[in-house]
Amino acid sequence: MLENLKPKEATAIVNSLLGGVVPKLGVQHITVGRSPEVEAFVHALDDVKNGHSLVKFWIGDFGAGKSFMLHLLNTVALKQKFVVANADFTPDNRLYANDGKAVALYAAIMDNIAIQTKPEGGALATLLEKWIEQVIAKTAQTHGISLTDIRQPTHLPLIQTAIMQTIQELTDVGGFDFGMVVLKYYEGYVTGDEQLRRNALKWLKGEYRTKTEARQDLGVREIIHDLNYYDMLKNFCRLFVSMGYSGFMINLDEAINLYKISTAAMREKNYEKILTIYNDCFQGKINHLFLNFAGTRDVLENERRGLFSYQALKSRLETNKFETAGVRDFAQPVIRLRPLTHNEVFVLLQKLRAIFDFNYKTQVPVSDTDIQAFMEEMFNKPGASEFLTPREVIRDFLNILSLLRQNPGLDKQQLFGDIQIRDERPNESAVDALVDSIEIL
CATH class of the missing domain: 1.10.8 (Helicase, Ruva Protein; domain 3)
Structure with a gap:
């Protein structure tokens, strides 16, 4: 029962579950009753490895195991050599905004990037350095220069040219500034300038708030903001795949916070962004990207404020009408999590x-x-x-x-x-009333 359980995993499991949250480590040791979902997910990962992109919606009641499922998917994807990232929607994090809340979601995603050797997150710097080392090795081989000599200052222009050329080939939008920042990171990497490396990471993670500050620190004209962050995610996806990773998987939990957005126009803009991502993935406009959303049934089905309130999404996300409790279709975009027996x-x-x-x-x-x-x-x-x-x-x-x-x-x-049963669900009727009153005002 405890096959390959590590002490660190055991501590994470016990402490996290006692605190009422899902452990980041070791979820595979406490998985029961989700074999069909995991098997279908593994098949989906194979599709993404082969160049497709997918979006899945994991829907279940409060406490039914949505967050647990996303953590389990992480564990599986990391073993399949995916780069993974997790972020929660909050009142200050969303997909569409004009006041910094969308780039805040992007920053949370980038801050939580994980790879198999760094499953707890914070792996962006590790990935950048690995990619830079690959560019250095390829440049040395192309020009017949030893790996020791290629790092000398005299060969710096060769490395800079190779980095910019590779970035330009990988990126569609914002490639020049993206490449310039990676060059600055390389410069800090080879010279030991920690401040320059930190500034470059700050830009790549979307943490600059003004173009003036970014220009002073890095000499670039643009920053990552609410309107271009999705293009940067796609750029990173291509970069990770060019390094030899299978793809980029992003898990977005607590979709209830999109449902709770107080104004109908802003909710619709966020749902429109989901539709854009959905269409990009299923129409082949981006490769090797896998997005998972997790939310309650109301988030999906409520026709006043849920995803079904946006007709274009409703038509794409309605359940296979031939599905029953005994006959499940795990290939469809929406996966409904049944209660454990x-x-x-x-x-x-x-x-x-x-x-x-x-x-x-x-x-x-x-x-x-x-x-x-x-x-x-x-x-x-x-x-x-x-x-x-x-x-x-x-x-x-x-x-x-x-x-x-x-x-x-x-x-x-x-x-x-002495056990007592408590209703731990959010008071969604109160939320409905509050949002409705705001919309009326």
Whole structure:
């Protein structure tokens, strides 16, 4: 049950789940009941490796495992040699804006770029240096210069020309400034000028707010902003593939924050941006790009403020009418996450008990029979069928394990009996009322 589990992963799993969030590491060790979805995702990754681009929408109730699924997809994609990035939509992060909120989403994506050797994120600098080393090696080979000599100042123009030429071949929009900034990064890289490298990274991550500041620091005319950030993401996708990576996968969670945008016009602009990305991917305008969105059923289906309120998206995202609970179509853009069965929850809690014991080097006195008793108490509580989510089950179970580890004499049955079911869902009716009142005003 604990095959290849590392101590760092065990700690991340226990601490994160106790805190009510999905662990960044080790999610593959607590995966149950998602085999068909993962298998379909692996096939989709193969398509993206072969040059296609895809968009998927992972839809489920609050606490149903959407964020967990995205983290699991990360783990799978990293092993398939993808560059991956994660970001959450927030009130200050969105796809379309004219006040810096779109470039803020871009900055969050770039800040969380991960590769297999750096799965926790922050891998942009590592990737840039790897790419620069590839350009240096290729230039040395082309001109018959040793790898040692090519780094001498006399050969700097050769490297600069090669970098700019390669960037121009890879980029469609903004290539000149993009290439100039990469040159500045190279200059800081070979001379040990850390400030110059930081400034170049700051530009590439979309953190400059004025052209004047960027021109003073880097000598470039443009910055990454709300209207061009998507072009830069496509440029990076091509760059990563040119380095030998399979593609670029971006996960965008908490789509409820697009649904909550207070003005209908701004929501529509964001949905229009989703449509643009969707069309680019499925019409072959960009290669090797994979975007995943995660949201609740209201985010998708609400015809006043959800994605279905934008007719062009509704026509593309409606569920296959021949799909049933027993016959699923995982090739369609929308994947609906079904609740875990009781048997799957039981297996999950067994895994968590083993990971908890491994992490604390102990053996908490909770048997399989105790797990069954815990589940019976939880699922038979008033309100369980309506409000109970995997997140709450997991957190309550780990809280009980934590108490028993520190207080072995506690009565397990009493702890199970003290469980209370809470409605942890956002009050979406209140959100609806608030947004509607703002729109009326």
